[in-house]
Amino acid sequence: MTELEKFQELKHKVLLKYQEQYPFFQGNWKTFSSQDIQNLIGLIEVQCKQSISEKWIYTHLKPETNHKIPRKDMLNILSEFVGFSGWDEFSFEEKIVQTIENTSSEQSKTSKKWWLLLLVPLVVFWVFLNKKETASHTIQLKNEFTKEQVNSKEVKVFEVKDSVQKELEIHEGKVQVSNADEKPTKLVIKSPFYRSKTVVLNVNNSKTEPPKSIDLKPDDYAMVLKAFMVSDIKDWKTRKEQLNKILSDDLEVIVMLKEDLGAEYFNKKEFSQKLIVPTPSLKKLQIVEIKNDADNKIQFIRIKQE
Known part of the structure; x- marks a missing residue:
């Protein structure tokens, strides 16, 4: 961390210290008013027995970015205000904190890499075991006489498993039937223009291939x-x-x-x-x-x- 970065951190801590005494202030240095400046000057004088001018605060604390750090004697005053003996101790503490954060970050990255190395094979194994169950089968709905696909808006298809009924989405006259288990699946097809039809499927049964299409008889x-x-x-x-x-x-x-x-x-x-x-x-x-x-x-x- 450079000295300018350390100074920015010091400015942040001064603002937090000020908010301890004036909790109603929830802004930043940009919104720090002239009254806030007077309040801060008074706090520093009481706690540090030192004084900082209003002009110095406008010059060094109010700007969002600083191109150079102030004199060390002023840095010592601010460092003491936030709880340190001076600028040297503040800089040293910030260096330790940064080192700890960097070390922790590297350890975290290393730990995550090991977790990923362990997790990937488990995920692959799980996907392999469940591939059969999560697959789906597409069925085309057709007019029995014209062999053309039905209008998706004119048909409703319900999937029934274990007495639980779920309406399926129809796109371009096609429905997707999931392969959830070995239990038979019923497709209940209803339409004002076609005869109602119920089809029993067992899409996971290797001996019986599910139909690629279902013909509906027009009314x-x-x-x-x-x-x-x-x-x-x-x-x-x-x-x-x-x-x-x-x-x-x-x-x-x-x-x-x-x-x-x-x-x-x-x-x-x-x-x-x-x-x-x-x-x-x-x-x-x-x-x-x-x-x-x-x-x-x-x-x-x-x-x-x-």
């Missing part, structure tokens, strides 16, 4: 309804006839409004009228649930606004 009436809502068909008479075939007479439609403002209710006649004449707002509606009656006609529809 024909639901797909027709979806086409009505997004298409630009102008033949309203044809629409009306087709809607009458796929919609149950006691149809109930719930449209959930944005911002949790409630919901709107439509019966078959009202909902059919809404579908017969396509509008831009109609394309912003998303079907989230469909239920069919005994004749497979659509009996209930839940829709949300996008």
